[in-house]
Amino acid sequence: MYRLAPLCLFAFSTAMAAPVVAPPDPGIDALMQRYDGQVPGASVLVLKDGQPAFRRSYGLAVVEDRTAVTPASNFRLASVSKQFTAAAVLLLAEDGTLSIDDPLKKWLPSLPTVADGMTLRQLLSHTSGLLDYEDLMDPADTRQVHDIDVLRLLEKENRTYFAPGSSYRYSNSGYALLALVVGKASGSDFATFLRQRIFLPLGMTHSYAHQDGVDDVPNRAYGYSEIDGRWQRTDQSTTSAVLGDGGIYSSIDDLAKWDAALYDERLLRRSSLQLAFSPATRTNEPDVPHYGFGWRINGDALWHSGESIGFRNVIVRYPKQKLTVIVLTNRNEPEPYSLAIDIARRWLDAAR
Structure with missing residues (x-):
């Protein structure tokens, strides 16, 4: 049996639902100037010691009707979603329903023999060697791919990039398969599990693993790309319906509740959080020495970016300093990691 959310959690959720007034910061406003005005915008949240130190939105969530971005605007998180997929697996491990060392084929037996040595742990840490499903898609087929279609594509490929567990390669395929597991x-299904076991217990009532025709995303920010000097809506691609690797929509206000849950045991046991936040493998990515389960690890910093058509996002956490910076944007560029680091330095430098 899984654990029910404690009563104190609902008090926290109610408090976070109320408007929060954080001090203005002209320095951050200057950094965010390109997102302000009649252009695709951004939401920025800085949490220090569990409280909003800066919370502000810029620009437009819907360019066509000039709907402004607010702290409640829901952006497609793209690969920031992976930390939720990893948490779902860890919750099921706590339930005793699965083990992270289970063979992948215990749950997805239709995969070819090349997957015989793969484990869920390897998928979580991008060390499985699975082929990228994006490279297996038919470019002439404009239909959206779903998680089950990723499995169908991989069922036909009895080859990998490397022997399972022998190397690292960032893998959207692995997280799509984890959603199926x-x-x-x-x-249940992945979207329902997330909602029942993560979003609703944490008070993230407006967050969804979005499925067209199944749910409606409230306060939705749509994605845009600058093409020939004009902003054009580029909200969906053929891969936008895959949930496990990047299909979650959320806001900075809901993500504040997620961040709070990562400091205690209201959702996951401390041992599970330690697994997620500890180096599971070395990477080959510049400036990112290690990867955990759904988190990049660089010294004291835990972070993940999310890039998909029309969206660029990042969450950067410094647990020892109780500092988190979240930047969500509904445009194709730039990637906001360096921006988030510049914002974080305002607090990190002040503490020195």
Whole structure:
């Protein structure tokens, strides 16, 4: 049986639902100037010691009707979603429903023999060697791919980039398959599991693993790209319906509740959080020496970016300093990691 959310959690959720007034910061406003005005915008949240130290939105969530971005605007998180997929697997491990060392084929037996040595742990840490499903898609087929279609594509490929567990390669395929494992192990489906076991217990009532025709995203920010000097809506691609690797929509206000849950045991046991936040493998990515489960690890910093058509996002956490910076944007560029680091330095430097 899984644990019910404690009563104190609902008090926290109610408090966070109320408007929060954080001090203005002209320095951050200057950094965010390009997102302000009648252009695709951004939401920025700085949490220090569990409280909003800066919370502000800029620009437009919907360019066509000039709907402004607010702290409640929901952006497609893209690969920031991976930390939620990893958390879902860890919750099922706590339930005793699965083990992170289970063979992948225990849950997805239709995969070819090349997957015989793969484990869920390897998918979580990008060390499985699975082929990128994006490279296997038919470029002439404009239909959206779903997680189950990723499995169908991989069922036909009895080859990998490397022997399972022998190297690192960032893999959207692995997280799409993990979403299917969550569905199969829980007897539900991935989107429903996230909502029932993570979003609602934490008070993230407006967050969804979005499925067209199944749910509607409230306060939705749409994605845009600058093409020939004009902003054009580029909200969806053929891969935008894959949930496990990047299909979650959320806001800075809901993500504040997620960040709070990563400091205690209201959602995951401390041992599970330690697994997620500890180096599981070395990477080959510049300036990112290690990867955990759904988190990049660089010294004291835990972070993840999310890039998909029309969206660029990042969450950067410094748990020892109780500092988190979240930047969500609904445009194709630039990637906001360096921006988030510049914002974080305002607090990190002050503490020295």
